[in-house]
Amino acid sequence: MKVGESVRRPDAPPKVRGTFVYSSDLRAEGMLWGATVRSPHPHARIRSIDASEARAMPGVHAVLTHEDVPGKKVYGLEIADQPVLAFEFVRYWGEAVAVVAADHPEQARRAAGKVRVDYEVLPPVTRAEDGKVLRHVKIRHGDQSARADVVVKGEYEIGMQDQAPLGPESGLAIPDGEGGVDLHIATQWLHVDQQQLAGILGLPKEKVRLTMAGIGGAFGAREDLSMQAHACLLALKTGRPVKISYSRPESFVGHVHRHPGTLSYEHGANRDGTLVYVRARILLDGGAYASSSTAVIANATCFACGPYRVPNATIDGIVVYSNNPPCGAMRGFGSVQNCYAHEAQMDKLATALGMDPVELRIKNALETGDRAITGQAIDGPVPVAELLRRVRSFPLPLGEEGEGEGRELFLPGGVSNTTHGEGVKRGVGYAAGFKNIGYSEGFDDYSTARVRLFVHHGKPRVEVHTAAAEVGQGVALVQAQVAGSELGVTDVVVLNADTRVGSAGSSSASRQTYITGGAVKAASEAVCRRVLDLAESELHPGSELRIENDSIVDAGGKPMVSLATLLGDAVIEETREFRPRKTHHLDPDTGQSDAHMQFAFAAHRAVVDVDTELGLVKVVELATAQDVGKAINPLAVQGQLEGGAAQGLGLAVMEEIQVKDGVIKNASFTDYLLPTILDMPPVKMDILELGDPNSPYGLKGVGEPPTISSGPAIVAAIRAATGRAIDRVPVRPQDLTL
Amino acid sequence: MSAVVLDVRIETTINGEPRVAEDVWPGESLLYVLRERFGLYGSKNACEQGECGSCSVYLDGALVCACLVLGGQAGGRSVTTVEGVDADAVQKAFVEAGAVQCGFCTPGLVVAAHELLQRVPHPTDGEIREALAGNVCRCTGYGTIIAAVHMAAGR
Numbered sequence: 001m002k003v004g005e006s007v008r009r010p011d012a013p014p015k016v017r018g019t020f021v022y023s024s025d026l027r028a029e030g031m032l033w034g035a036t037v038r039s040p041h042p043h044a045r046i047r048s049i050d051a052s053e054a055r056a057m058p059g060v061h062a063v064l065t066h067e068d069v070p071g072k073k074v075y076g077l078e079i080a081d082q083p084v085l086a087f088e089f090v091r092y093w094g095e096a097v098a099v100v101a102a103d104h105p106e107q108a109r110r111a112a113g114k115v116r117v118d119y120e121v122l123p124p125v126t127r128a129e130d131g132k133v134l135r136h137v138k139i140r141h142g143d144q145s146a147r148a149d150v151v152v153k154g155e156y157e158i159g160m161q162d163q164a165p166l167g168p169e170s171g172l173a174i175p176d177g178e179g180g181v182d183l184h185i186a187t188q189w190l191h192v193d194q195q196q197l198a199g200i201l202g203l204p205k206e207k208v209r210l211t212m213a214g215i216g217g218a219f220g221a222r223e224d225l226s227m228q229a230h231a232c233l234l235a236l237k238t239g240r241p242v243k244i245s246y247s248r249p250e251s252f253v254g255h256v257h258r259h260p261g262t263l264s265y266e267h268g269a270n271r272d273g274t275l276v277y278v279r280a281r282i283l284l285d286g287g288a289y290a291s292s293s294t295a296v297i298a299n300a301t302c303f304a305c306g307p308y309r310v311p312n313a314t315i316d317g318i319v320v321y322s323n324n325p326p327c328g329a330m331r332g333f334g335s336v337q338n339c340y341a342h343e344a345q346m347d348k349l350a351t352a353l354g355m356d357p358v359e360l361r362i363k364n365a366l367e368t369g370d371r372a373i374t375g376q377a378i379d380g381p382v383p384v385a386e387l388l389r390r391v392r393s394f395p396l397p398l399g400e401e402g403e404g405e406g407r408e409l410f411l412p413g414g415v416s417n418t419t420h421g422e423g424v425k426r427g428v429g430y431a432a433g434f435k436n437i438g439y440s441e442g443f444d445d446y447s448t449a450r451v452r453l454f455v456h457h458g459k460p461r462v463e464v465h466t467a468a469a470e471v472g473q474g475v476a477l478v479q480a481q482v483a484g485s486e487l488g489v490t491d492v493v494v495l496n497a498d499t500r501v502g503s504a505g506s507s508s509a510s511r512q513t514y515i516t517g518g519a520v521k522a523a524s525e526a527v528c529r530r531v532l533d534l535a536e537s538e539l540h541p542g543s544e545l546r547i548e549n550d551s552i553v554d555a556g557g558k559p560m561v562s563l564a565t566l567l568g569d570a571v572i573e574e575t576r577e578f579r580p581r582k583t584h585h586l587d588p589d590t591g592q593s594d595a596h597m598q599f600a601f602a603a604h605r606a607v608v609d610v611d612t613e614l615g616l617v618k619v620v621e622l623a624t625a626q627d628v629g630k631a632i633n634p635l636a637v638q639g640q641l642e643g644g645a646a647q648g649l650g651l652a653v654m655e656e657i658q659v660k661d662g663v664i665k666n667a668s669f670t671d672y673l674l675p676t677i678l679d680m681p682p683v684k685m686d687i688l689e690l691g692d693p694n695s696p697y698g699l700k701g702v703g704e705p706p707t708i709s710s711g712p713a714i715v716a717a718i719r720a721a722t723g724r725a726i727d728r729v730p731v732r733p734q735d736l737t738l
Numbered sequence: 739m740s741a742v743v744l745d746v747r748i749e750t751t752i753n754g755e756p757r758v759a760e761d762v763w764p765g766e767s768l769l770y771v772l773r774e775r776f777g778l779y780g781s782k783n784a785c786e787q788g789e790c791g792s793c794s795v796y797l798d799g800a801l802v803c804a805c806l807v808l809g810g811q812a813g814g815r816s817v818t819t820v821e822g823v824d825a826d827a828v829q830k831a832f833v834e835a836g837a838v839q840c841g842f843c844t845p846g847l848v849v850a851a852h853e854l855l856q857r858v859p860h861p862t863d864g865e866i867r868e869a870l871a872g873n874v875c876r877c878t879g880y881g882t883i884i885a886a887v888h889m890a891a892g893r
Contacts (some may be wrong), residue, residue: 016832018778121892282826472839472877639877646879668787675879677871680879
């Protein structure tokens with residue numbers, strides 16, 4: 001089990017058998033079910049809450065309101081502004097107002113329906129233009145009054161996307177009988193949950209212990225608290241274990257979404273295609289509470305121009321509060337919205353210049369040592385031009401997808417059999433994108449790993465313990481591969497994540513392989529040094545020793561002693577924290593700073609068929625090239641590239657949370673359209689391993705870039721097929737026909 | 739609204755074994771009964787609306803979404819869940835092909851792919867796509883799932 005091998009996931013066998021335990025599968029003796037009372041208004045004053053009838057219902061054990069929150073009544077990842085349970089006001093449709101625990105989930109739901117909340121309905125702020133500014137990030141780079149020969153302008157609108165992890169928000173809180181609580185939970189960051197919960201519950205952290213339960217996907221949706229505090233409050237109140245598991249409609253109001261936005265751009269270039277300036281105003285709707293909006297807008301602003309050399313940039317990124325559903329983290333984190341805009345602009349510019357759109361991009365592609373619009377010189381490989389060349393060089397599909405039996409599956413409209421090819425036009429589009437890996441703007445980003453080596457049933461075993469969230473991406477296996485590589489031991493066990501070990505930070509920002517991988521590497525190296533010291537003191541070898549295949553070997557690879565013999569009863573354990581290089585705050589007036597730790601790049605080519613009469617789109621093929629630095633597990637990397645592209649396709653042509661007057665109109669999988677196996681085409685991939693000189697093994701974060709440029713390439717292809725200037729996503733039939 | 743009356747008894751056969759659930763609320767879905775009454779959590783609760791296929795099971799040999807069947811409707815009938823389905827080849831192929839990430843869709847896909855291969859031992863890409871169109875996966879992008887079904891068909 002080594003770095004660079006396509007090792008099979010140890011959690012896959014229980015997952016295919018249905019025995020893997022997810023957070024919604026938990027149960028305990030005497031367990032109660034929680035249900036949540038939610039606001040039916042996007043904005044209202046709470047005059048009173050009467051829970052007496054609900055409390056008297058059969059099977060009901062507790063009904064809690066904000067008055068029952070013993071500690072901090074508000075929480076939040078960046079700014080504590082979101083009530084645990086609403087008091088005085090509700091600020092979005094679906095906001096939690098009270099929670100109920102009952103013997104049966106239906107009893108809990110019905111009791112929740114009997115909690116009488118007297119609302120004074122207030123007018124909601126539902127347009128971002130009318131919202132209160134939460135953060136305004138300014139970039140003033142180069143000459144602010146630069147002029148250019150050729151100028152193109154555009155305004156682009158991005159819909160609200162849902163992460164839609166299949167596993168619902170769920171968990172089980174078990175009171176310990178001594179005032180503390182154990183929470184089994186699916187979360188992206190155990191320790192930030194623990195910290196927030198301790199504050200809310202008014203308990204020291206030691207009394208709020210978290211254990212990771214199986215996670216059914218995350219994609220940003222599990223960064224903020226959802227039911228965690230509610231389950232703990234109910235468990236502590238009733239003295240009984242309490243499980244909460246959201247329904248799908250509830251999940252749509254139970255987590256934050258990708259920010260919708262309006263992006264106004266102006267690009268100026270010389271006649272030869274050299275970019276002179278970009279001016280942009282990016283307005284994102286943060287919804288009712290801050291969540292991670294302040295960091296999302298920083299990303300949207302810092303990466304506003306895409307992976308191109310832009311000597312002069314004037315960018316204003318603004319995120320506002322409104323009474324719409326709260327928005328926060330989703331895969332791509334601010335770099336998705338802006339990619340639709342900057343890539344549409346590059347295509348517009350190519351048209352205005354009479355240039356090939358890929359050549360225009362290559363001409364302006366960032367290279368090693370170039371400065372981003374934040375002034376930061378980008379070090380390490382910056383293969384933007386190479387990625388574009390590679391996606392262009394894949395052979396195009398032949399257009400035979402719609403031939404023969406079952407051909408309707410491969411045409412726009414699919415099994416609806418709406419065309420036999422008439423009115424169908426093909427288009428090809430390109431896009432490139434980039435974003436930061438890890439946390440930015442001076443955040444103290446780190447992870448902790450404990451690595452233990454001992455003899456188990458006569459063989460050496462390594463145990464790795466971190467708090468890193470295995471959300472499906474494969475970070476548990478990455479840890480095993482790293483420890484296996486560093487220690488030369490075949491039996492590596494990764495313990496379940498919990499708060500008995502130090503923080504790993506979040507499974508976010510494509511950072512976990514880098515940061516927790518780095519921590520496991522550091523702890524493994526420390527264990528390795530101790531083992532070799534021990535071996536040297538006992539063997540007095542003439543040459544340097546190392547560990548290989550469970551044995552101590554000499555420089556020539558000759559086994560000297562088995563690890564099991566050397567160790568005997570000894571247990572060698574080391575804990576290490578790993579920190580990547582420091583980042584810095586953005587200058588508040590100019591946005592100039594070395595604010596980011598690592599940059600990752602990807603490019604996509606999309607081929608689409610459009611039924612121009614009905615406005616239906618079939619994505620025929622996606623091709624991508626991405627520099628992953630070093631593929632720790634190539635099979636897992638391919639999974640990230642393909643799965644991430646599917647989420648990009650979703651935003652481009654299908655997925656949108658429809659919000660009208662602050663109310664979500666499609667909070668179900670019937671009405672919120674996720675890409676199915678019929679919608680997602682084959683993905684051709686070219687994975688580059690160019691090696692980042694600063695990172696463990698040269699790796700780069702992998703998870704997010706596939707979600708950034710995939711959608712914009714699809715929209716470019718739709719423009720190419722139809723000749724229409726499409727300026728909003730997801731692209732709807734009426735956008736292609738009216 | 740009337741009280742939640744827990745008064746139904748369900749006698750059914752699950753994975754070949756006779757099982758009885760007592761004191762069931764008549765509104766409980768087969769999915770809820772499988773999970774919370776019989777402890778068979780392999781069938782997953784992702785949408786509970788018949789859209790995602792994560793709770794796919796056999797009911798008297800027919801592929802159904804357990805969330806769309808009332809628990810009481812399983813009375814006197816035979817249910818096969820992912821825990822009981824004889825789908826070794828499919829399961830191995832899913833592991834080998836890298837078709838499992840978070841895995842929440844996987845049990846439903848295993849049952850649905852098993853059903854396809856019973857009907858069509860060597861399906862084309864198109865047949866796989868059509869048969870699995872009712873199973874949503876949010877992680878993989880489906881390519882590895884198609885590869886896994888082909889791999890299982892080759893065994």
